[in-house]
Amino acid sequence: MASGQKIPAKMTAIAISEPGGPRVLKPETRDVPMPGPGEILIRVRAAGVNRPDVQQRKGAYPPPPGASDLPGLEASGEVAALGDEISRWRIGDRVCALTPGGGYAEYVKVHAGSVLPLPAGFTHTEAAAVPENYFTVWHNVFERGGLKRGETLLVHGGSSGIGTTAIQLASAFGAYVITTAGSKEKCDACLKLGADRAINYREEDFVAAVKDATAGKGANVILDMVGGDYIARNYEAAAIEGRIVQIASQSGAVASADFSKIMVKRLTHTGSTLRPRTVEFKAAIAAALEAQVWPLLGTRKVAPVMDMIYPLTDAWRAHERMEEGEHIGKIVLDVA
Numbered sequence: 578m579a580s581g582q583k584i585p586a587k588m589t590a591i592a593i594s595e596p597g598g599p600r601v602l603k604p605e606t607r608d609v610p611m612p613g614p615g616e617i618l619i620r621v622r623a624a625g626v627n628r629p630d631v632q633q634r635k636g637a638y639p640p641p642p643g644a645s646d647l648p649g650l651e652a653s654g655e656v657a658a659l660g661d662e663i664s665r666w667r668i669g670d671r672v673c674a675l676t677p678g679g680g681y682a683e684y685v686k687v688h689a690g691s692v693l694p695l696p697a698g699f700t701h702t703e704a705a706a707v708p709e710n711y712f713t714v715w716h717n718v719f720e721r722g723g724l725k726r727g728e729t730l731l732v733h734g735g736s737s738g739i740g741t742t743a744i745q746l747a748s749a750f751g752a753y754v755i756t757t758a759g760s761k762e763k764c765d766a767c768l769k770l771g772a773d774r775a776i777n778y779r780e781e782d783f784v785a786a787v788k789d790a791t792a793g794k795g796a797n798v799i800l801d802m803v804g805g806d807y808i809a810r811n812y813e814a815a816a817i818e819g820r821i822v823q824i825a826s827q828s829g830a831v832a833s834a835d836f837s838k839i840m841v842k843r844l845t846h847t848g849s850t851l852r853p854r855t856v857e858f859k860a861a862i863a864a865a866l867e868a869q870v871w872p873l874l875g876t877r878k879v880a881p882v883m884d885m886i887y888p889l890t891d892a893w894r895a896h897e898r899m900e901e902g903e904h905i906g907k908i909v910l911d912v913a
């Protein structure tokens with residue numbers, strides 16, 4: 578292992594002391610992880626907070642085998658040490674990374690294929706807000722959903738970290754973007770980000786609104802994190818040959834739907850979860866993002882929407898904010 582400045586043996590990390598509410602997130606002293614072959618150690622400067630962290634804290638989303646038990650799916654910072662077989666990265670490089678866990682800490686080890694340079698001009702807190710959402714949206718909207726220029730994307734949860742990313746990327750790549758969100762303030766934020774139509778789902782039926790906005794055709798791709806009764810309604814809102822991509826089921830994973838719509842409209846209903854995928858799969862997404870999205874981040878054509886930044890030791894407050902549901906965009910932990 579190669580390292581620059583002396584790396585301490587111990588670090589502060591935020592652990593899940595037991596499954597439960599935000600206050601179970603507690604600072605602990607842990608060993609600094611050692612990078613193995615193909616891995617690098619990052620001195621974390623900022624860590625992104627994501628809804629799956631909340632699920633993990635509650636005990637509903639256990640880390641995959643081999644991953645850290647600490648929460649945190651993304652981080653930014655400087656390369657502090659290199660495992661064997663690393664050619665691209667050097668000690669001190671400013672990077673951001675998708676992590677399989679362990680981002681809520683002063684140091685995290687990651688596979689080199691999940692690491693990207695800081696987008697040009699980005700602060701660490703901004704860069705930490707990028708990986709989880711950009712990897713997820715890239716794969717699910719563009720690769721799995723096959724969204725093309727001129728097509729219509731319907732994205733539910735438009736003001737979420739995922740939603741704000743999907744709106745900006747789909748719009749930047751020439752799609753017509755329709756989104757749903759739960760308040761006027763959230764809808765206005767989505768429109769500012771480039772959505773062509775924002776539907777307040779508490780006041781309007783999204784199926785009727787999507788039909789209205791597309792001259793009756795429906796959406797070519799639907800990115801859904803809601804599930805429940807949205808499953809049947811997505812089939813209604815989809816266009817002929819539409820692709821519905823499920824990335825969560827916050828309203829329930831069991832639903833009743835008219836499946837004849839799949840045949841009649843020749844729909845594809847698919848979905849995925851990012852965290853358990855292989856390092857090779859994640860490296861392929863990282864390469865696509867660096868080629869096609871990093872230039873857009875560098876010119877701020879797309880950028881993470883920053884909601885709130887909390888110190889690492891106040892991670893519980895970040896989770897409280899996320900669960901209150903008032904946030905728009907990303908919540909980040911500062912690990913200075």
Ligand SMILES: NC(=O)c1ccc[n+]([C@@H]2O[C@H](COP(=O)([O-])OP(=O)(O)OC[C@H]3O[C@@H](n4cnc5c(N)ncnc54)[C@H](OP(=O)(O)O)[C@@H]3O)[C@@H](O)[C@H]2O)c1
Pocket residue numbers: 626627628629709713733734735736737738739740757758759760763778802803823824825826827828849850851852899902906
């Ligand atoms: N499959 C994957 O690989 C993957 C990866 C990352 C994240 N995810 C999932 O993607 C979702 C967004 O993640 P995030 O970190 O961006 O979370 P987030 O910012 O907390 O967003 C959650 C969003 O869900 C919406 N929502 C929740 N319940 C709803 C309901 N009953 N009806 C309509 N909208 C509802 C909220 O919208 P309103 O406030 O407008 O109601 C909010 O915008 C989460 O469910 C997360 O688990 C999946």
